[in-house]
Amino acid sequence: MTRTLRRILPQILTLAVLVALVSLFFPQFLSVDYQGGRLSGPVIDVLKRGAPVALLAVGMTLVIATRGIDLSVGTIMAITGATAAWALASGWGAAAAVLLALMAGLACGVWNGCLVALIGIQPIVATLILMTSGRGIAQLITEGRILTFTDPGFAWLGSGILLGLPVPVYIWVGTAIAVALLMRRTALGLLVESIGINRSASALAGINATVLLIAVYVASGLCAALAGIIATADIRGADANNAGLWLELDAILAVVIGGNSLLGGRFSVAASVLGAMIxxxxxxxxxxxxxxxxxxxxxxxxxxxxxxLVQSPNLAGHWYALRRHVRRRREPAPSDRSAP
Structure with a gap:
């Protein structure tokens, strides 16, 4: 068994148990139909509807690995969705709308990263600033109304079908694989983990912690932008008030369910996206x-x-200690084992 598989095995087992539990109440949960060139069923719906949280969890994993937090990802979804819808309503086309949305997400990430890395504001406070003000920015872009569009090319990103599967599934799976390979096939993953373990020591070792910190917040902003594009394309409109509302909490929870520590250090992108699917x-x-x-x-x-609780290492340790205690109580006393 490879190290990666051992790392995500608890999440895989948890997901399997949940699927079995849901199937008891809804026996058709695992049924998948193929009609009109597309797969349909509850499982496919889980893969599609879980795309925004999975994307947010990818970016959030990198931020948390540096002992940070990003509370603004839901708001960034609203900003990028509003930007894309505005571009489409202005007649700029789908390609320009996607590019502007990604640029908006990148700008938000740079803003958060500079507040944390350059100014030294605590991550929870720095990202809270954008979380509280960002929806106002999105409302200014949409002029306080729901912007709708009819561009089929952009709508395809949220509700289109490719080789039988919804397009959002390809987007979040592809993003997760690309980020995981970048982190594990290069030294970036180790550098990010070193900042989370001890930023001062990593700086003394020659690591440019400032640039890396800004980079992980930029990555989080871009992942949130992709989630915003999917959410906006799916409903063919931008709702600045409700887009991405409270999804930052689900993203953080997905990272935690994935077994990643909020204290930074070692991380697993695969475990986080499994947490999102859970x-x-x-x-x-x-x-x-x-x-x-x-x-x-x-x-x-x-x-x-x-x-x-099931995944808690402390609970597992207590259970192991309890088993050892019971085993010792059942063992005969030394006097009983002595020869006559």
Whole structure:
């Protein structure tokens, strides 16, 4: 078993258990149909609907690996979506809309990175600034209304089909693979981890921590821009008030479920996107099981807590210690084992 597989095995098992649990309440959960050149079914819906959180989790993983946090990713989705919709409404075309949206996400990432790396503001405060002001920026772009468009090329990014699968699936899977390969096939992953473990020591070792910190926030901004493009293209409109609302919390939770520490250091992009799929499976499973909508958040919170408890290394350590204690209690006393 490879090291990568061992690293993500708890998340794979957790996802398998969740799928089995949802299938008990909704037996058709694993059914997949192929009609009109496209695959359809609850599993395909999970892969598509989980695209925004998966993309946000990829960028958030890199930020958290440096002992940071990015609370602005949901707002960046709103800004980039508004930018793309404005470009389309102005007649600039799909290619220009995508480019402008990515540039907006890059600018947001540079802003967050400079506040953290150059000015020295704590990441949670630095990104909170953009989180609170960003929706106002998005509303200024959309002039306080929902901008709609009819461009089929841009809409294809959110609701199109390629080789039977939704296009958003290719986007988040491709992004996750590209980032994972870049981090693990080059020295970048090790450098990012070294900053998270000890930034001062890494600087003394000759690592340009300032540039790397800005780079990870730029990566987070670009991932949020891709998520914003998908969300906007899917509904064919930009809603500055609701686009990406509270998704930053799901992204952080996906990283945590993936076993990545909020204290920085070692990280796994694959585990984070599996965490995103776990969250989306919970959301979809609750809806398909027919639970009342007012109970959805409570049930989701309970299931997430159970997942974290099962994956907790402390709980595993306590269980191992308890087994050793019981085994010792069952062993005969030394006097009983002595020869007559």
């Amino acid at each position: 969250i989306q499976t919970i959301d979809t499973g609750i809806l398909l099981a027919g639970f009342p909508s007012e109970y959805n958040l409570v049930i989701k919170a309970g299931l997430v807590l159970m997942v974290l």
